Amino acid sequence: MGKYSIKELEKLSGIKAHTIRIWEKRYNLIEPHRTKTNIRYYSDEDLKKIINVSTLNTHGIKISLIAQLSESELSQKVFDLSIQHNQSDIHIDKLITSMLDLDEEKFVADISLLESKFGFEETMTTIIYPFLIKIGVLWQTGNITPAHEHFISNIIRQRVIVAIASLKIATKKALRVVLFLPENELHEIGLLMHHYIVRKAGLLSYYLGQSVPFEDLKQVCETHKPHMLITSLTSHPAPHALDTYLKHVCQAFPQSAVFASGALVRKTSYHHHPNLKVFETAEQLKELIKAFR
16 A cells, blocks of 8 residues: 655645645545554545546536545546546546556556547557656655556556557668667666657667666667667666766767656756757657657
8 A cells, every 4th residue: 555645645636735734624535644653644545536636626626516525426527527628637647546446447448548539649648658757756755566567567568569560660761769778777668658659750760678788789789870779767777877877878879869768867967968868758759859850
């Protein structure tokens, strides 16, 4: 079971801590638990509820009315709202609640519904991509277990791999791209999505995947001489070693543009190098590719 501080609840739900406390007292929406040392914390159920409350309140339903809803009525209202509106935040929050429940049937049904409504690429770039970033907050705070991560990763991974396989492989005349994760980095979903974007853009891709030793990366690059390298850094290298690692990659491949993304890059300071480009979203990656051409 996850244990969330009120600040973590604020970050994940978008509702200010001060507001959450008011809602606790005035409407009895959620009741914090306490540790043996009397420190307040919130459970997965509290997080799911406050996310659903936030979704409805953001879309114009008064908190006094929301407070009267049962758990099932609350979930149904959010579902109805997701059918009526196209805002990505609603769909992202629904996926988070399905993930916390480890409800594969519901999670797959949610993604399938989104793909039928928006198409695969828009679902991945505007909903799944920011969903994974939000999941990164849960991972960093220790509030999702390896079971949650494997549950999410396997479902999304299978869908992205199938989508990549359906795309045409570019000719040898196209711009060449090598996609890789550094040694010990196993968080592959972001890189797979980058691979889909690269191949969809008509670039010739060489996908190396997880935990690639630097010498192996050098060997591949010496053979294929890529125009671009793309990586995603979530848990490796260690934060204090990030700048050294990025410098090492950029200097080892000065003729290639190095595109880097991931939670480590977003949260850790580093020096900028002439051939280093950092991005956060799928749309930003598309723009980098477009500008490179």
